[in-house]
Amino acid sequence: MTKKPVLLAVDDDPQVLGAIDRDLRSEFRRDYRVLRASSGAEALATLHELKARNEPLALILADQRMPEMEGVEFLEQARRIYPDAKRVLLTAYADTEAAIRAINNARLDHYLMKPWDPPQELLFPTLHDLLAAWQAQYKPRFQGLRLIGFQWSPLSHELKDFLAGYMAAYQWLDFETNPEAQVLLGSTGFTAQDLPVIVFEDGTALSRPERGAVAARMGLASEATQELYDVVVIGAGPSGLAAAVYGASEGLKTLIVERQSPGGQAGTSSRIENYLGFPTGLSGAELAHRAWTQAVRLGAEMLAPQEVTSLCVQDGYKVLTLSNGSNIRTRAVVLTMGVSYRTLEVPGIDQLTGAGVYYGAARTEARSCDQQDVYIVGGGNSAGQAAMYLATYARKVYILIRGESLAASMSAYLIEQIRQTPNIEILPFTQVKEVRGQDHLEEVVIDNNGQREVRPARALFVFIGAKPSTEWICDLALCDAKGFLLTGRDLVADPRYATSWKHSREPYLLETCVPGIFAAGDSRAGAMARVASAVGEGSMAIKFVHQYLDE
Numbered sequence: 001m002t003k004k005p006v007l008l009a010v011d012d013d014p015q016v017l018g019a020i021d022r023d024l025r026s027e028f029r030r031d032y033r034v035l036r037a038s039s040g041a042e043a044l045a046t047l048h049e050l051k052a053r054n055e056p057l058a059l060i061l062a063d064q065r066m067p068e069m070e071g072v073e074f075l076e077q078a079r080r081i082y083p084d085a086k087r088v089l090l091t092a093y094a095d096t097e098a099a100i101r102a103i104n105n106a107r108l109d110h111y112l113m114k115p116w117d118p119p120q121e122l123l124f125p126t127l128h129d130l131l132a133a134w135q136a137q138y139k140p141r142f143q144g145l146r147l148i149g150f151q152w153s154p155l156s157h158e159l160k161d162f163l164a165g166y167m168a169a170y171q172w173l174d175f176e177t178n179p180e181a182q183v184l185l186g187s188t189g190f191t192a193q194d195l196p197v198i199v200f201e202d203g204t205a206l207s208r209p210e211r212g213a214v215a216a217r218m219g220l221a222s223e224a225t226q227e228l229y230d231v232v233v234i235g236a237g238p239s240g241l242a243a244a245v246y247g248a249s250e251g252l253k254t255l256i257v258e259r260q261s262p263g264g265q266a267g268t269s270s271r272i273e274n275y276l277g278f279p280t281g282l283s284g285a286e287l288a289h290r291a292w293t294q295a296v297r298l299g300a301e302m303l304a305p306q307e308v309t310s311l312c313v314q315d316g317y318k319v320l321t322l323s324n325g326s327n328i329r330t331r332a333v334v335l336t337m338g339v340s341y342r343t344l345e346v347p348g349i350d351q352l353t354g355a356g357v358y359y360g361a362a363r364t365e366a367r368s369c370d371q372q373d374v375y376i377v378g379g380g381n382s383a384g385q386a387a388m389y390l391a392t393y394a395r396k397v398y399i400l401i402r403g404e405s406l407a408a409s410m411s412a413y414l415i416e417q418i419r420q421t422p423n424i425e426i427l428p429f430t431q432v433k434e435v436r437g438q439d440h441l442e443e444v445v446i447d448n449n450g451q452r453e454v455r456p457a458r459a460l461f462v463f464i465g466a467k468p469s470t471e472w473i474c475d476l477a478l479c480d481a482k483g484f485l486l487t488g489r490d491l492v493a494d495p496r497y498a499t500s501w502k503h504s505r506e507p508y509l510l511e512t513c514v515p516g517i518f519a520a521g522d523s524r525a526g527a528m529a530r531v532a533s534a535v536g537e538g539s540m541a542i543k544f545v546h547q548y549l550d551e
Contacts, residue, residue, distance in 0.1 A: 003033065003055055003056075004031060004032050004033045005031075005032050005033070005055075005056040005057065005058040005134075005138070006032065006033050006034075006035055006050060006055060006056065006057045006058060007024055007028060007032045007033070007034045007035070007058060007059050007060075007061070008035050008036070008037065008043060008046065008047070008057065008059070008060045008061070009021055009024060009034065009035070009036045009037070009061050009062075010036075010037045010038075010039075010040065010042075010043040010060065010061070010062040010063065010066070010071070010074065011038070011062070011063040011066070011090070012038055012039055012063070012066045012067060012068075013063070014038070016063065016090075016114070017036055017038060020036075020061060020090075021034060021036050023116075023119045023123060023124075024061070024127075027119070027124050027127075028127070028131075032058060032131075039066060039068055039069065040062075040066055040068060040069030040070075040071075040073065040074035040077075041068060041069060043060075043062070043074060043078070044074070044077060044078065044081075047078055047081045047082060048081065050082075051081055051082070052187075053203075054141050054203075056138065056140070056141070057082045057085045058085060058086065058131055058134050058135075058138070059085060059086040059087075059088065059127065059130060059131060059134065060075065060078055060082075060085055060086070060087050060088065061088045061090065061127075062074055062075055062078075062087075062088070062089060062090065063089075063090040064089055064090060064091045064092075065092070071089050071090070071091075072089065072108075075087045075089065075108065079107060084134070084137060084138070085134070086109045086110075086130040086131070086133070086134050087107065087108050087109050088108075088109060088110045088111065088112060088126075088127070088130065089108055089110075089111040089112070090111075090112055090114055091111050091112070091113060091114065092113070092114055109130055110126055110130060112126065142171040143169075143201060144168070144169035144170055144171065144201055145163065145168060145169065145170040145171070145198055145199070145200060145201070146170065146171045146173060146184065146198070146199045147159055147160065147163065147170055147171070147172050147173065147196060147197075147198050147199075148173045148175055148181045148184060148185050148195060148196060148197045148198075148199065149172075149173075149174070149175060149195050149196030149197070150174070150175055150176060150195060150196070151174050151176070151177075151368060151440075152355040152356065152439050152440035153195070153196060153354075153355070154353065154354025154355055155196055155208060155354075156195070156196040157354045157355070157358070157362075157364070157365065158211075158354065159196055159198065159209075159211075159214070160172060160364040160365075161261075161362070161364055162211050162214065162260070162261060162305075163214075164261075164285065164363065164364050165260065165261025165262065165263065165267060165285065165288075166215075166218065166220070166261055166262070166289075166304075167285055167286075167289045168218060172364075175192060175195055184199060185197060187203075188205035189205075190205060190207050194207040194208065195207075195208075196208060198214060200217060211305045212305060212306075215304060215305055220302070220304050220305075221301070221302060221303055221304075222303060222304075222305075222306055222324070223303070223324075223326065224255060224301065224303060224326070224328050225301060226253055226255070226301070227329065228253070228317070228329050228330065228331070229253045229254065229255045229301075229328065229329070229330040229331070230247070230252035230253040230254065230330070230331050230332065230545075230549065231243075231247050231252050231253075231254055231255075231330060231331070231332045231333065231334060231542070231545050232254075232255045232256075232257065232318070232320060232328060232330040232332075232333050232334070233247070233254065233255070233256040233257070233333075233334045233336055233538075234256075234257050234308050234320075234333065234334070234335050234336060234337055235256075235257075235258060235259075235264065235335070235336035235337040235338055235469075235521070235523075236256055236257075236258035236261075236262040236263070236264070236288070236292065236302075236304070236336075237262075237263060237264025237265070237266060237267070237288075237336055237338040237521055237522070237534060238263070238264065238266050238287070238288075238291070238521065238531050238534040238535045238538065239336040239338075239520040239521030239522075239534040239535065239537050239538035239541075240256055240258070240264075240334070240336035240338075240520075240521065240538060241256070241262065241263075241288065241291035241292060241295055241535075241538065242291070242534070242535040242536075242537075242538030242539045243256075243334045243336060243520060243538035243539070243541050243542055244256040244291075244295040244300040244302075244538075245291060245294050245295045245298060245300070245539075246538070246539050246542040247300065247334075247542045247545065248295055248298040248299040248300035249298045249299075250542065250546070252542070252545070252546075254295075254299070254300040254301065255300070255301045255302075255303065255328065255330070256295065256300055256301070256302050256303070257303045257304070257306050257307075257308055257320075257322070257328075258302070258303070258304040258305065258306070259304075259305055259306065259307035259308075259323075260304075260305055261288075261304070261305070262288040262289065262291070262292045262304070263284050263285055263287065263288030263289075264288075264338040264339075264521075264522075265284075265338060265339065265341075265360065265382065265466065265522070266284045266287065266288070266531050266534070267284040267285050267287075267288040268284055268285075268360040268361040268362075268363065268382075269283065269284035269361060269382060269385050269386075270283055270284075270361050270363055270366075270385050270386060270388070270389030271283060271385050271388060271389060272284055272287065272385070272531060273413060273414075274411060274413065274530075274532075275287070275531050275532060276532055283363075284531075285363075287531070303322075306322055306323065306324070307322065307323040308320050308321070308322060308323075308472070309321050309322065309323050309472060310472060311333065311472075311473060311476060311517075312476070313514060316331075316516075317329050317330065317331060318330050318331070318332070318333050318516065318517065320333070331516065331549060332516045332517070332518070332545045332548055332549060333516065333517045333518065334518045334519070334520060334538070334541045334542075334545065335470075335473065335477070335485060335512070335517065335518065335519040335520070335523065335524075336519070336520050336521045336523070336534075336538060336541075337468070337469040337470060337473075337521075337523045338468075338469060338521055338522045338523055339466035339467060339468050339469060339522045339523060340466060340467060340469050341359040341360055341462065341463065341464070341465075341466055342464050342465045342466060342467055343359070343462075344357075344377060344432060344462045344464060346432055346433055346434050346435060347433075347434045347435070348434055348435040348436055348437070349435055352435055352437055352440065352441045355437075355439060355440045355441065356435075356437060356440045356441025356442075356457070356458070356459050356460065357435060357441055357459075357460045357462065358459065358460070358461050358462070359461075359462050359463075360382070360386075360461070360462075360463070361382065361385065361386040361389065361461065362459075362461060363389065365459060366389060366390055366392070366393050367393055368458075368459075369390060369393050369394045369458050369459050370393050370394070371393075371394070371395045372394055372395055372458030372459070373394065373395055373396045373398070373455070373456060373457055373458060374390055374394045374396075374397055374398070374457065374458055374459045374460070374461065375397075375398045375400060375432070375444055375446075375455075375457050375459070375460045375461070376390070376397065376398065376399045376400065376460075376461045376463065377400050377432055377460065377461070377462045377463060377464055378399075378400075378401070378462065378463030378464050378465075379399065379401040379402075379403070379406045379408075379409045379410055379463075380409050380410060380463055380465075381410055381411055381414060382463045383399060383410070383461075383463040384399075384406070384410045384411070384414035384415070384417075384418060385414065386461055386463065387399055387418060387421075387424050388414070388417055388418065388421065388424075390461070391421050391423050391424050394423065394458070395423065396423050396424075396425065397421075397423060397424045397425070398424075398425050398426075398427055399418070399424065399425070399426045399427065400427050400430040400431065400432060400446065401426065401427070401428055401429075401430065402429065402430070402431060403428065403429070404428050404429065405426075405428065406418070406426065427446070427448055428449075429448070429449040430446055430447065430448045430449065431446065431447050432444055432445070432446055432460070433445045433446060433447050433452070435457075435460060436454075441457055441458070441459060441460060442456065442457070443455060443456055443457060444457045444460055466522070467482070467483060468482070468483045468484050468485070468522070468523040469523060470483050470484070470485055470523050471483070473485070476514060476517075477512040477513055477514055477517060477519070478491060478494060478496055478497075478500055478512065478513045479525075480494075480525045484523060484524060484525035484526075484527075485512055485519040485523055485524050485525060486512065486513070486525050487507065487509065487510050487511055487512055487518070487519050487524055487525070487526075488507055488508065488509040488510060488511060489509075490525050490526055491507050491511075491512065491513055492506060492507065496513075497513070500513040501513050503515045508544040508547060508548070509540070509544065510524070510537060510540060510541050510544055511544060511548075515548065516545075516548050518541045518544055518545065519541075520534070520537035520538045520540070520541045521534040521537055521538065522534065524537070
């Protein structure tokens with residue numbers, strides 16, 4: 001919680017200091033903290049402590065006649081520590097000349113004659129005016145994580161995406177352009193060579209942190225608490241989150257494991273407008289966060305970021321091995337790993353990925369595209385949603401597609417929105433041939449209907465299809481030629497079915513060739529790439545889990 005701004009009273013006379021303190025508290029304690037100091041030296045020490053804790057100081061009220069350090073001298077030094085705080089000098093009639101001198105030397109805002117009785121007429125109106133002026137200029141310090149880094153650093157980009165994926169409140173500070181970033185970095189003890197650096201609300205900092213370390217500080221769990229679960233869901237996309245919600249709500253001991261951030265590919269969508277029940281649309285991150293919160297509230301346990309590296313069956317139980325070497329035992333598994341974006345294979349792409357070239361919507365980079373030209377490769381719904389979002393910031397958004405139009409791959413409502421957005425242009429029969437830049441993307445080389453062009457570009461966003469994230473499981477569960485998991489009737493129709501399925505019944509609709517291991521969402525063969533269908537499959541999977549557990 002943000003602390004109230006401070007009012008500091010300074011006087012060596014205990015009676016006068018007590019009277020100042022009493023009057024300030026009676027009038028201003030609701031909105032300000034009132035501190036007191038009995039000498040200039042003590043007051044300077046207090047200011048340094050406040051500064052070290054990044055606490056706001058609104059006003060200093062200091063007496064001129066103090067034996068060790070006069071009020072004017074103290075206010076001059078205080079100005080170096082808190083240049084924006086209002087400064088008021090308390091004077092006797094004989095000190096008027098000193099007060100006038102202080103207006104120039106200490107940039108005094110006001111001086112008040114002693115005594116100030118009654119304060120309602122001689123003290124409070126002046127201080128209210130000064131504090132109103134201070135409040136007009138005051139910007140409260142951001143409360144939350146602060147990330148210091150370089151705009152073109154791939155690791156900085158990864159951390160921004162990770163924090164955004166969990167909807168963590170954070171402030172991005174570009175070290176090269178933001179003076180506050182340099183001051184804050186100096187307070188951590190790290191240097192520019194240590195960037196990116198995350199500074200937590202308590203002032204502690206981590207240099208070039210791994211996601212697991214950041215997740216631990218955010219309160220995310222990385223180790224399971226139960227010896228045996230009824231069902232473990234692998235992947236927290238829409239289908240995985242739906243499975244977790246229904247599994248937990250129906251009394252199953254449910255664990256969900258996510259290697260990155262919740263939402264999967266849908267979580268990166270800037271606007272989903274065709275999901276039932278949300279007529280004005282919502283972002284993928286918002287949908288994922290709501291589902292994540294709902295699953296936890298209903299009793300599901302979450303591990304993130306954590307990755308399952310292998311799965312085997314022992315005495316009917318499924319044993320999952322995580323990337324940290326630990327094992328988890330469960331009676332049933334729902335595989336909802338989703339898909340990952342295919343990479344664009346052109347010269348220069350590897351060096352510039354994360355530094356102007358991004359896979360997916362990369363919403364964290366949208367504001368940095370202000371009044372710049374950006375390019376989108378792909379013609380699906382994800383590309384269309386990204387184009388609409390980026391058009392809010394970019395000068396021009398170009399959508400590059402291989403075919404003639406978007407009609408074959410994009411929803412009609414998105415096509416119409418794009419048509420009505422003047423700064424979006426579709427380039428048909430166009431491909432990217434090369435990307436260029438030193439430490440960040442500067443140009444894209446495109447082939448536009450046989451004509452080769454070199455164009456300046458601030459960012460390139462790639463949406464060229466996806467591949468299932470099933471490499472680690474295809475040696476246990478049957479997959480089709482493209483790596484998608486076979487389930488139900490598709491599994492029965494596969495020629496390998498007879499040798500792989502050893503149960504007396506046929507597999508359930510979403511069951512793989514291993515009894516008790518189910519698949520849902522985009523990594524399943526035959527799945528429809530829509531959020532609603534993914535949620536439906538995740539919910540259905542729990543029905544089949546119940547049937548399997550009842551056997």
